[in-house]
Amino acid sequence: MSRKPKSSTVAVSCLVAVMAVLLAAAVVLGRTGEPGGRTVVTVRLWDPQVAAAYRKSFDEFSRRHPGIDVRVNLVAYATYFNTLRTDVAGGSADDIFWISNAYLAGYADSGRLMPITGSPTWEPSVVEQFTRDGKLWGVPQLTDAGIAVYYNADLLARAGVDPAVLNTVRWSPDESADTLRPLLARLTVDDRQWGYNAANDLQGIYLNYIGSAGGVFSDGDRFAFDNPPAVAAFRYLVGLINTDRVAPPASDTNDNGDFSRNQFLAGKLALFQSGTYNLANVAANARFRWGVAMLPTGPAGRVSVTNGIAAAGNPASRHRNAVREVLAWMGSPDGNAYLGADGAAIPAVLRAQRAYFDYWGRRGVDVSPFFDVLKGPRIAAPGGAGFAAGFDAIKPYFDEMFLGRRDVARTLAEAQAAANSAAAR
Amino acid sequence: MTSSSRVLSGAAIYFWLALGALITLTPFALGLLTSLRSPQQFATGSPLGLPRPPTLANYTGLAGAGFGRAIVVTALMTAVIVIGQLTFSVLAGYAFARLTFAGRDILFWVYIATLMVPPTVTIVPLYLMMAQAGLRNTFWALVLPFVFGSPYAIFLLREYFRAIPADLIRAARIDGANTLDVLVHVVVPASRPILVTLTLITVVSQWNNFMWPLVITSGSKWRVLTVATAGLQSQYNAQWTLVMAATTVAIVPLIALFIVFARHIAASIVVSGLR
Numbered sequence: 001m002s003r004k005p006k007s008s009t010v011a012v013s014c015l016v017a018v019m020a021v022l023l024a025a026a027v028v029l030g031r032t033g034e035p036g037g038r039t040v041v042t043v044r045l046w047d048p049q050v051a052a053a054y055r056k057s058f059d060e061f062s063r064r065h066p067g068i069d070v071r072v073n074l075v076a077y078a079t080y081f082n083t084l085r086t087d088v089a090g091g092s093a094d095d096i097f098w099i100s101n102a103y104l105a106g107y108a109d110s111g112r113l114m115p116i117t118g119s120p121t122w123e124p125s126v127v128e129q130f131t132r133d134g135k136l137w138g139v140p141q142l143t144d145a146g147i148a149v150y151y152n153a154d155l156l157a158r159a160g161v162d163p164a165v166l167n168t169v170r171w172s173p174d175e176s177a178d179t180l181r182p183l184l185a186r187l188t189v190d191d192r193q194w195g196y197n198a199a200n201d202l203q204g205i206y207l208n209y210i211g212s213a214g215g216v217f218s219d220g221d222r223f224a225f226d227n228p229p230a231v232a233a234f235r236y237l238v239g240l241i242n243t244d245r246v247a248p249p250a251s252d253t254n255d256n257g258d259f260s261r262n263q264f265l266a267g268k269l270a271l272f273q274s275g276t277y278n279l280a281n282v283a284a285n286a287r288f289r290w291g292v293a294m295l296p297t298g299p300a301g302r303v304s305v306t307n308g309i310a311a312a313g314n315p316a317s318r319h320r321n322a323v324r325e326v327l328a329w330m331g332s333p334d335g336n337a338y339l340g341a342d343g344a345a346i347p348a349v350l351r352a353q354r355a356y357f358d359y360w361g362r363r364g365v366d367v368s369p370f371f372d373v374l375k376g377p378r379i380a381a382p383g384g385a386g387f388a389a390g391f392d393a394i395k396p397y398f399d400e401m402f403l404g405r406r407d408v409a410r411t412l413a414e415a416q417a418a419a420n421s422a423a424a425r
Numbered sequence: 426m427t428s429s430s431r432v433l434s435g436a437a438i439y440f441w442l443a444l445g446a447l448i449t450l451t452p453f454a455l456g457l458l459t460s461l462r463s464p465q466q467f468a469t470g471s472p473l474g475l476p477r478p479p480t481l482a483n484y485t486g487l488a489g490a491g492f493g494r495a496i497v498v499t500a501l502m503t504a505v506i507v508i509g510q511l512t513f514s515v516l517a518g519y520a521f522a523r524l525t526f527a528g529r530d531i532l533f534w535v536y537i538a539t540l541m542v543p544p545t546v547t548i549v550p551l552y553l554m555m556a557q558a559g560l561r562n563t564f565w566a567l568v569l570p571f572v573f574g575s576p577y578a579i580f581l582l583r584e585y586f587r588a589i590p591a592d593l594i595r596a597a598r599i600d601g602a603n604t605l606d607v608l609v610h611v612v613v614p615a616s617r618p619i620l621v622t623l624t625l626i627t628v629v630s631q632w633n634n635f636m637w638p639l640v641i642t643s644g645s646k647w648r649v650l651t652v653a654t655a656g657l658q659s660q661y662n663a664q665w666t667l668v669m670a671a672t673t674v675a676i677v678p679l680i681a682l683f684i685v686f687a688r689h690i691a692a693s694i695v696v697s698g699l700r
Contacts, residue, residue: 015512023507029497030646044643048490073644076656090556094643191433258468259667266469287467313520348601 005377020047027061029350038069039322043311044084044094049280049344057338061329068322071346088112088314095317096326098309099138101129101383102391105221107312109385113137114313114323119331123348125374126308138310139331140348142339144275146295146304146373148209150282155193155270155290159186163285166271166293167369169210173232175298180296180411184246187270196271198247200402203381204274207305209233210297211379219244223394223419229300234401235408242404250402268367275307275369280344283365292369298301304373305380386423393422460484460670467666470566483670491645492671499677502567502638502649503631507615509572510627511620517574519583519608523594533583539651540576545636552640566641571631578623586612621689629679642659650675 029397045051051074058070073094075083083104087093088107100108107113116136118127126140126176149166156163161183185194199205210217213236215229241247249271253259265285266274272278273295275425280291295302311330317323329335336349340356343363347353360367380393396416400406461466461479470477487493521533551570552561560566589612597611606645612618635651642648648656656672657664683690 007609012605015508017506019505022501022508026501026505029501030564075643076652078655078658078659079639079652083639085642086552087561087643090552090561091555092561223490262468265465284467287465287469 021180026270038067039319040069040071041096041319041322041326042071042073042094042327043319044073044097044348045096045311046075046076046077046080047345052342053345054336057329057335058326059324060338061335062256065325065329068216070327074166077137088316090315094317095312095314095319096330097314097322098141100309101424102387104130104137104310104383105132105385105387108132108135112315114315114327115352116313116319116327121350122331123350123380125306126310126348126370129308129383130310131154134354138312138326140308141311141330141336141347142309142345144203144277144307145346145367145370146306146378147204147273147275147296148369149293149306150264150272150274150278151271151291152264152267152270152286153291155187155267155288159270161186163291163293168297170297171209171236171238176285177299179239181244181246183253184271185238185244188246193308194248194263194269195246196240197259197264197269197273198237199253200398201253201257201260203305203307206234206237207379207382208273208295208299208303209227209237209424210302211294211305212302214290214298217379218384218387220381221386221421221423223382223390223416226416229411231412233298234412238404238408241402246310250399250404254402276346276367279360279365279367279370283343283363294369295373298332301316301377303377303379305379305381306374310348384423386425389425390419390423393418456669461672462664462666464664483584483666484674486667486672487670487674490653490657490667491648492650492653494645495648495650496565496674498564499626499650502564503628505568506631507566507624507627509576510574511623512519512625513572513574514578514582515608515613515620517579518586519604519612521579521583522586523588523612524604533579537576537580539573540580548636548640551637554590555641562642562644562647564647567638567647570637575627578627581619581623582616585616589615618689621686625686627689628682631681634677640658 002165003127007170014153043054051072053074058072064071067383078100084093084097084403115140118131122140122215126143129134130136130138130187151163151166153163165183168181169183170177175181179377180196181267187193187195197205207217210230210233213229213233213356215225215227215231215233217223217230241250248260248263249292258268260272261274261278261281264268265282265287267288272282287308293303311327312399313323313327331349333349333351336347337352337355339345340347340353341359342354346356347380357367394415399407401411402413433694442641455472458476460471460483461469461481463482466476466480507682514644520620531679547562582639593611593615594607597607605617614681633651634649635655637645638649639652640654642652654668654675657667
């Protein structure tokens with residue numbers, strides 16, 4: 001006669017069995033279909049819309065290169081550069097990863113990127129951004145083009161403003177030469193409608209003002225915005241917010257990067273200065289007549305920033321030859337054209353940009369102001385060793401300055417010292 | 426105390442309780458309302474207004490963002506850690522409370538001293554250990570640092586086990602019970618309130634764990650709910666309607682747990698002194 005097992009043994013056995021089932025489920029969940037005999041190259045990026053375009057592009061690549069399977073690893077922008085840093089340091093980063101100019105220096109200087117041979121078919125501004133010490137460190141993938149002004153045609157009509165006037169508007173610290181400020185006053189209705197989105201916004205607003213005042217934001221790897229033209233530019237912007245009150249208060253915009261765009265979409269902001277990165281959103285959600293005009297001209301001309309994204313090769317990859325093949329595809333017109341097909345991003349390969357223009361042309365949107373502005377002078381997109389830390393150090397100073405609580409010149413001097421000190425650490 | 430003053434003091438108490446409830450619950454209500462708006466409504470309407478018309482598009486959009494898999498991964502991770510932590514903590518708590526061996530108390534206090542080390546301090550060494558072991562971006566890396574018990578759980582259990590009458594355990598021994606029998610038939614049944622408390626604490630803390638999964642995993646394969654929610658915010662668009670749908674989904678299991686174990690949670694406040 002068999003002995004009945006003790007209930008304590010049964011209880012422990014049940015516990016072990018449940019744990020075993022859970023762990024087996026985890027094993028099943030973690031299984032990936034490895035393609036037999038094929039090299040797998042992983043590509044990490046942060047934009048879900050572009051990721052979908054890349055998948056189509058890589059399907060075509062794999063059709064042409066049957067021995068290589070390319071997989072997209074989508075990591076959210078909010079955590080992208082934190083996890084990239086730990087993964088690169090831990091030797092477990094993807095074979096290819098997107099990188100922005102702001103973070104390039106740290107990786108390039110520490111030998112964490114494959115050197116790339118340039119091509120004349122790539123957007124020169126992006127090539128320039130990703131060139132450091134005479135070497136190119138990434139294959140240009142996307143460009144933001146320049147900054148322009150989205151306008152609400154209904155609000156302009158209500159104020160009796162011809163949209164064509166926007167292309168001739170000038171800003172100046174000299175009131176007699178300033179035509180922007182009077183225009184914004186006409187477009188502002190107390191507590192109901194603002195004229196413009198002057199705000200603590202690096203790419204959309206103040207870099208362009210510094211450039212069009214004749215100033216600089218950075219010099220090499222150092223922050224250098226404490227200069228008289230930059231002081232004039234920031235004084236002008238802070239004045240629009242706190243003195244003229246033609247822009248939303250900084251208390252709304254300092255910590256909410258979406259505020260101005262949402263006010264524009266709500267029909268409460270007449271002019272919204274921004275880049276192509278907001279074009280799809282505006283096109284999808286604006287319920288009024290709208291268009292795009294050129295940036296205001298400043299004392300030193302009409303100056304815009306332009307930014308780009310490159311794909312970098314990981315030198316620690318186990319399949320360097322396959323990585324080079326994939327990078328070559330990503331930098332080719334055929335491979336890069338997929339990124340512009342749905343209008344969400346501008347390919348950085350010049351011959352691949354046609355798809356982007358065609359998309360918006362079919363929708364009746366004239367995107368030329370974003371590109372025409374780049375025919376004039378540009379201000380460099382900031383970056384360099386320690387840029388991210390330095391930029392974080394700036395924020396509290398600039399927040400207070402845009403709130404109108406600190407003197408502009410003193411704030412810029414203190415913020416620059418703090419930023420360079422943080423960057424040097 | 427007169428009846429009118431009693432009514433007044435009762436009204437004052439209810440006023441403050443209602444105010445507290447309003448302050449506590451309003452963010453959840455706003456989150457729920459936001460999750461029922463379209464991005465267009467959110468961008469153009471008042472944040473306090475009602476969704477007109479309400480839409481479930483954000484919830485269906487979560488599926489496209491890989492949220493279903495994140496829920497499965499989070500549930501699996503939480504289940505493994507809860508079972509592991511409770512099992513190993515019961516064993517360790519019993520050993521520290523009832524078994525006699527050399528260096529027991531020193532070992533216990535050294536272990537408890539690790540409570541004083543902030544978790545962020547251990548993240549880098551833990552990351553390096555996992556990366557060296559080739560476990561980065563695996564399920565094992567998610568659970569291994571937590572599955573073998575926690576100092577807090579062991580401390581609570583040890584104190585609770587010490588309060589169980591020694592005669593009860595001796596009687597079981599006289600009846601022929603070995604250590605496992607004593608644990609399963611005497612100690613564990615007598616410790617149900619503290620075990621429920623620990624289960625709830627572990628479920629909530631692991632379900633909401635963000636930093637470690639963020640650091641040790643990348644991509645969608647082992648992404649947990651918290652990381653997936655943070656990942657909904659893109660470079661130029663916060664996507665608040667989608668984020669609020671995600672947070673609403675994420676708290677539903679915890680609310681269900683609270684409703685099921687409401688009585689035990691009230692008891693656990695008494696047991697653990699937690700608020």
